[in-house]
Amino acid sequence: MKKILLAALFVGSFGFAAQSSAKSVKPTKAQRAQQELMQKACERGLSSINRASSEAIIGFLASDALEGREAGYNTSIIAGEYMVSQLIEAGLEPLDGSYRHRFSAYQAASTRRPGNRWEVNADSIAKLQQGPHRRMDMMNVFGVIPGEIQDEYVIVGAHRDHWGLDPWKVGDQIYNGADDNASGVSCALQIARAFKASGMKPRRTVIFAFWDGEEKGTLGSTYFTQTWPQIKQVKGYLNFDMEGGNTQPDNPPYFAYIYSQENPAFGEWIKNDVEKYNLGLDPSVRPTENLLGGSDQGNFVKLGIPFIWYHTDWTPYYHQVTDEPEHINWDKLVDITKASYLNAWNLANEENY
Numbered sequence: 001m002k003k004i005l006l007a008a009l010f011v012g013s014f015g016f017a018a019q020s021s022a023k024s025v026k027p028t029k030a031q032r033a034q035q036e037l038m039q040k041a042c043e044r045g046l047s048s049i050n051r052a053s054s055e056a057i058i059g060f061l062a063s064d065a066l067e068g069r070e071a072g073y074n075t076s077i078i079a080g081e082y083m084v085s086q087l088i089e090a091g092l093e094p095l096d097g098s099y100r101h102r103f104s105a106y107q108a109a110s111t112r113r114p115g116n117r118w119e120v121n122a123d124s125i126a127k128l129q130q131g132p133h134r135r136m137d138m139m140n141v142f143g144v145i146p147g148e149i150q151d152e153y154v155i156v157g158a159h160r161d162h163w164g165l166d167p168w169k170v171g172d173q174i175y176n177g178a179d180d181n182a183s184g185v186s187c188a189l190q191i192a193r194a195f196k197a198s199g200m201k202p203r204r205t206v207i208f209a210f211w212d213g214e215e216k217g218t219l220g221s222t223y224f225t226q227t228w229p230q231i232k233q234v235k236g237y238l239n240f241d242m243e244g245g246n247t248q249p250d251n252p253p254y255f256a257y258i259y260s261q262e263n264p265a266f267g268e269w270i271k272n273d274v275e276k277y278n279l280g281l282d283p284s285v286r287p288t289e290n291l292l293g294g295s296d297q298g299n300f301v302k303l304g305i306p307f308i309w310y311h312t313d314w315t316p317y318y319h320q321v322t323d324e325p326e327h328i329n330w331d332k333l334v335d336i337t338k339a340s341y342l343n344a345w346n347l348a349n350e351e352n353y
C-alpha cells in the first residue's frame, strides 16, 4: 500500500501537508517497515477476491428459489439469513450484539391500493397508527470487523432486497435482481472476507451492512441512519448498487464512480489503483454534491458523511424479470470488487481524506 498511502496522504491531507511542508516529511525506518507490512496485508486480502465467489453469491441470491427477495416477504429474510451465515463463517462479529436488526415500516391503508410512502420514522409511525395502516417487518444484517480505534466507523453497504414475484404476470414471474443488487452484495461480502484474509486489524472499525427495503424507499438505511446511536462517528460510507451491467457495449469496462466532492482523495484513489493493479476498468469519475437519490448513500449524504458509490448504470434488464446472472460482466465485477476493496482499505486506514 505504500505508493497508495503516500499518494492518498498527499491528496487526502492536502491542507495538513501544505502547512507542514510535504518535502520535509520523510518516513522513518520504522514507519517504512510498517507501511510495507500494511501493503503486504492489503495485497493478501486483494488476492482472495475471485470470480467463483462472485458467481456463487449471485447464483444463490438471484436464483428462482429466492423469488426476487422482496422486502416484507420471507424471501428477503432468507437472503438475510444467508448473509448472516456467510458473515459468521468469515469471522465477523455482530453489531451491538446481533447480526439481525429487525425493524418495521408503516403505511396508510386508506385505500386497497398500496402506493403511499412507507415510513420508518417513530413520529410518522405514531401518526399512521391512529388511522387504518399496514405494517411491514424487515431485517437489516450487519457484520463487524473491530478496528484499533473502536469508536470510528466505516460502513460498506449494499441492499439485498429486490422486486419479488408477480403472481399474475404471464411467463417469467420472478424479478431475480442479479445486477440489482446481488452484484453489490457480492462486492460487499467479498470485501469483508478480504479484510479477514489480510490478517491485519484495520485502524477504524468496519461495518458491513446488507440493507432491506431499498426498493421500497431505502427503508433499511433510513431506519439505521436515524436510529443508530454512533452514526455521527461514521467517517465514510461505501455503497454498492448494480455492479455487473454492460451499459456501453463498445466499452465494457465503463462504470460510474460517484463520490462526495469534498473528498478529492477519492478521485485519486481510483485512478492510482486502476493503474497500479492493472484493473480492467474505465471509471467515469464523478465528484458530486448532495446526491440524495438513487440508492442508500442518500441517507449518509444527508448527514454529511463522505461516500463513494460504484454503479454500472442502467441496463435494458433494469427492474425486469430478465435481470439474471447470465447478463453479468464477471470480469468487470471482479475488478470493481478489487478496486472497491482498496477504497474500503483506505477509508478504514487512512488518517484523513
Ligand SMILES: [Zn+2]
Residues within 6 Å of the ligand: 159, 180, 181, 214, 241, 242
Ligand atoms: Zn438497487
